[in-house]
Amino acid sequence: MGDSAPDLWSHPQLIAAVTAEDWGTVLRTYRRLTGLSQTKLGERIGLVQPDVSAIERGHRRVTSVEVRQRIVTGLDIPADLVRVRAEAPAAPVAGLVLPGPGPDDDLLTRVTSVVESEHRVDAPTLDWLDRLLAEHRRAEDEIGSRPLVDLMRQQLRTVVNLYASARGPLADRVVRLAAEHAQFLAWMAQDQGQTAAALAWYDRSHEWALEAGDANMAATTLSMKAHMAWSGGRGDRAVRLAEAARWSAPGASLGVQGMAAQMAARGHALNRDGDDATRLLDEAQSLIGRAAEHPEDEPVWMYFYGETWFTLQRGMAALHLRDWRAAVDHLTVGLAALPDDYRRDKTWYRTCLAHAYAGAGEAPQALAVALEAVPDASAIGRPHSWNELHTTAAVLLRRGAPEGQQLIAALRELD
Template identity: 75%
Template sequence: MDVWSHPELAAAVAADDWGAVFRAYRKLTGLSQTKLGERVGLVQPDVSDIERGRRRVTSSEVRRRIVAGLRIPRDLHSADRARAAGPVPALSLPDTAPDVDLLARLTSAVDASHRVDAASLDWLDRLLAEHRRAEDFIGSRPLMDVMRRQLRTVMDLHGGARGALADRVVRLASEHAQFLAWMSSDQGDTAAALAWYDRSHEWALEAGDANMAATTLSMKAHMAWGAGRGTRCVRLAEAARWSAPGTSLGVQGMAVQMAARGHALNGDAGAARRLLDEAQTLISRASGHPEDEPVWMYFYDETWFTLQHGMAAMHLREWHEAVDHLTAGLGALPDEYRRDRSWFRSCLAHALAGAGEAAQAASVALATIPDADAVGRPHAWNELHTTAALLMRGGAREARDVVDALGQYG
């Protein structure tokens, strides 16, 4: 009997529930967690964590290995990708997502006799900028509640704002929603992230902020990329370009490189490299005029593009090219970007393992684990587990050190 004809397995793949896939597959085949892990390139503790729901499969590399290792029929996982490329279905939003009529409910409760001045909004702009910088170092976990309260403060000001100041309040609310979306995504709360991005996009359009409207679409493309959905990533990145004309060079460059990474994820090297060249030109031009970029693009420069180029090379399995770009980018990345250093260093460990440089991969992974744990970024953690699995599959003697270290922080 073909196990993939079993409805329980087919339903688990369709739901993108890899824990259920593992449990059902092992029940039908009698495989142990260790043997199943050998098929998909995961160590036994990782298989156990996925089955128990303690770890989610968000890495496209891990997803591909599962599909290949378990020989999941194309019609099952291709259908899943086709659904993912279509419109986002209606969401049942968690408590961390915005209320349906948040704007109307809060603004109607504010005493309209209160007047908002430009100095107050300038202060809130500076406060948001400081929180963004803080998140670069401490990660998103400590800031979620703070930023939700801060957004409510912004919304409370809307009832007393008039004319251009009212537009500024809506723009500021859009920026807060975008930041909350980013942090929700960083913590693996996909539903809340999508809801906040949608709200940010709506408010950006209301405020006439083309740069933020485009940025929200690029960041949704980033989420699609992180979920292994290359086609959706490309479509959203393209929408970021054509749906919001008049955006800055940096915002355009971000959208183009996101499309490039989507094509790389799909294995289309030609399209990926063509768009990477275009993005390089845009971002180089933007770097010459940083004053023309929106404030939230403070981090996005040629260093970040070099790192993103390395990510695209990883998807194309150009391991040595990926190592070169990631090494160069990390060498220029300031220390205050602790969260991103842990992320890109975990990617470098993965690329080194892919290139067959086991000792270097293990060394980078071991040095990265404490920071990845401290800033609480699930994506970095997944890359480190992927590195451990690759080292195990290659029979590297250093693999056990990485597995043991991950277990200590587990």
């Protein structure tokens, strides 16, 4: 569907309409999101314009299996939306145990019945989905994003299916939950180098966050887009997006504001603007300290944001500024304090430490750290950690260090 938006079928109104087999709303919403006329839409599904109009206005019901199938095929509606689904929301990945007691049979029954019928969603259902998302975020730190993507897409569909039956404050909670799921999917797409998908999910998350009045998530999505710009070597864009995260969401928590300041500092460092980078890092550290005094005010997805993480960010800024010794010192201290269950992050910062050693001319140390990171970089750290190892090898080769060829050989074994 060349004229449709990315991930069109994750839109809550479309999903709710398909689930209810409200074909008039499906056609009307689809046209609004894609800009198609009734005539063009009719060509796509094999109906003339007056029939499309009649279905949209509720003057004609879709009772024919053939017409229903034409709509499903013509609009490329995903199969998992149109088939009858009786399953409850996905459980955490194998081996994980949720904190506290799991859902009782009554709760699981309610979750399933809410998705399948007109029953209204309740607070315990949303509490359970909150816990699932939190647990999957922690799992991703350890096992990486690839095993979780399909699971999280399914979980998001469960959340948006609840939208049609939620009322009042519960409806706001459903939209907020959808925004959090979309942000997590964006992060995982970004982690796998899928830039277009990541941007589409961040935009969707930002839209839902604004709808739910969630300043923290609205600011976070802009900060994460700044992170994407930084990853692509676009320092000016990283700064602009990080600054937008601050002024566009003045009600954001201190920690979320600190993350935005740190992202702006990272953009300045990429541009080799040491003064602004240092100023903003100092400001971010002050915000972090104040946030630590009231952790209850921070959103749940900021669990990683603390002194250890910030030390690693100072190391990253020093790396961009080519202050190799400072980069080595900060990254070494941060890695030593980072828990082992942050396997993906440990891999990434270890590859950055190897780069810093190479830049400092300490080839043996660079090779030792890089080789230690190679297995995990191959298993869970691609493409970012893998690319950083190639950068380290290139720095070593430019310096004429034989360790560069040794690292290249190790990488080729797993390429």
